[in-house]
Amino acid sequence: MNLLQKEGLNRFFKPSFPFDPKKFPFFYGWWILVVATLGMLASIPGQTIGVGVFTEHLLHVSNLSRLDLSIAYMLGTVGSSLLIPYGGKLLDLWGSRIMIIFSGLGLAFALFLLKNAGGLLAVLKQLTWLSPLQVNFVILSLIFLLLRQFGQGLMTMVSRFVLSKWFDRRRGIVTGINGVFVSFGFSSAPLLLNTLILEQGYLGSMVILAITCGLGTALLGWMFFRDQPEDCGMEMDGTSTQKFENISSNRGSLQNTTSKDLPLEEVRKSFTFWIFTLGMASSSLIITGFTFHITSIGEIAGLDRSTIYSIFLPISIISVVTNFISGWLSDRIPLKYLLMALVLSLGLGSSGMLYLHETMGRVLVIIGYGIQGGVWGCLSVVTWPRFYGRKHLGAISGLFMGVMIFASAIGPAFFGISQQITGGYSTSAWAAVMMNLVIFLGAFKARQAISFK
Helix, strand or coil, X not given: CCHHHHHCCCHHHCCCCCCCHHHCCCCHHHHHHHHHHHHHHHCHHHCHHHHHHXXXXXXXXXXXXXXXXXXXXXHHHHHHHHHHHHHXXXXXXXXXXXXXXXXXXXXXXXXXXXXXXXXXXXXXXXXXXXXHHHHHHHHHHHHHHXXXXXXXXXXXXXXXXXXXXXXXXXXXXXXHHHHHHHHHHHHHHXXXXXXXXXXXXXXXXXXXXXXXXXXXXXXXXXXXXXXXXXXXXXXXXXXXXXXXXXXXXXXXXXXXXXXXCCCHHHHCCCHHHHHHHHHHHHHHHHHHHHHHCHHHHXXXXXXXXXXXXXXXXXXXXXXXXXXXXXXXXXXXXXXXXXXXXXXXXXXXXXHHHCCCCCHHHHHHHHHHHXXXXXXXXXXXXXXXXXXXCCCCHHHHHHHHHHHHHHHHHHHHHHHHHHHHHHCCCHXXXXXXXXXXXXXXXHHCCCCCCCCEC
16 A cells, blocks of 8 residues: 555545445456556657647747757756656655656646746746746756656556556556557557647647646546555456466466565666666667657658658557557566567668668568567566566666656657768668667576466
C-alpha cells in the first residue's frame, strides 16, 4: 500500500473508494488495462508528435528561429530526463493512483502555460533585464520541460507501472493488447491534432487537450487506478498460483515476475539492466532523430513530402502486429532474444536510410523501424518486473525513463550534426547500424529470463 493509505491520511484514496474493485463482475486488472491504455494515449500532448503540431504557433508568438526553438525543446527534454528518476522514487512511495493524478494536473498546467505563452512572454519582457529573445528562449524551455516531464515522462511511466503491478503470467499478452491501441493512437495523433487545430485554432485546441488529457486523466486516475491487486484483496492475473500452474502446465513459462525484489542500487550494477536500457535507448535516439528530420531526409533522397510521409502508415501497421506477437512471445521465451530482434531491426531500418532513394531502401526502413516499434513497446513493460521484481519498480522505471528521454533529446542533434557536416544523413545512418551491432553482441551476455525451461 502507498504512503497515504498506510498512514490513513485521506479516505478518498483507499482502494475501496469510490467503489470496491473486488466486487467487479470480472477481474479488475482488465479494467486497469483499459484505463492504463487511456493514460498512455493521454500523454500525447507531451510527446514529440503532440508538441510538433504547435511548432508554427510557437514560432509566431516567440519570434525564435527554428534552430533556437529546437534547442529550447532539447534543453527542456534533457531537464525532464534528469528529473524523471526522482519521479520514479515517488511512484514507489506514493503509488500509481496518486502519481497519475499528479501527472494529469501537471500536464494540464503545462498546456495552460503553453496556451498563454504569448501573453506570458509579453509580460515578462517588461520585468527583466534579459533581451526579449532570451526571455522567450528561457520560458519556452521551461514549458517544454513541464510538457515532457508530465506527459512523456510521468504519465507514460505510471501507466506502464500499473500494468506491471496487476499482471504477471499474462503480462505479455496484456502488453500486446495495450500496444495495439497505443500504436494506432500515436500513429493517428498528428492527423487528429491537426484536424482539431483547423477546427478550434491553436488556443482552443490547447484548452481542449488540457481538459481531456490533463484534468480528465487526473479524474480517471483517481476513480479507477489502484496500485496493486493485493491492496484490493486480490492476486495478480486474478487467478491463484496453483490454478494457473495447472492451466499452464504445458506452457514454457511458470511466472513472469522474479520473487527477489532488487533495489535500484543493485540494479545499477547489473549488466543486463544496462544492455536492455541501451538497446531501447538506441531506438529512442534513432527514431526521434529520423522523425524530426524526416522532411529533410526525404528531400535529400529526392522524395517529395507526401512520399516520405507515406512510410509511416505501413510502419505503424507492422508495429501493431509485432507488438502483439512480441507480447505473446515474451511469456514463452527469454527476453534477451526480443532485445536482439529489436537492435537487429533498428540496424536493418537504419541501413535502409542509405538507399532511401530506391524502393528497396524504403522497404527496409518500413520493415526495420516497424518491427522495432512493436518490440520496444513490449520490452518497455515486461522487462523490469521480470528481472527485478515489483517493490522498487518505480525507481527502476524512473532511471530507465530518464535514459530514454535523454536519448530522445539528443536524437535530432545526432542526425542534424551529420547533415550539417556532410550535407546528408549517411554518417548518422552508419553510426546507428554500428551502434546496434555492438549492442546485439552485448545482448548475448544478458542473463536469461526467470522460470523458463
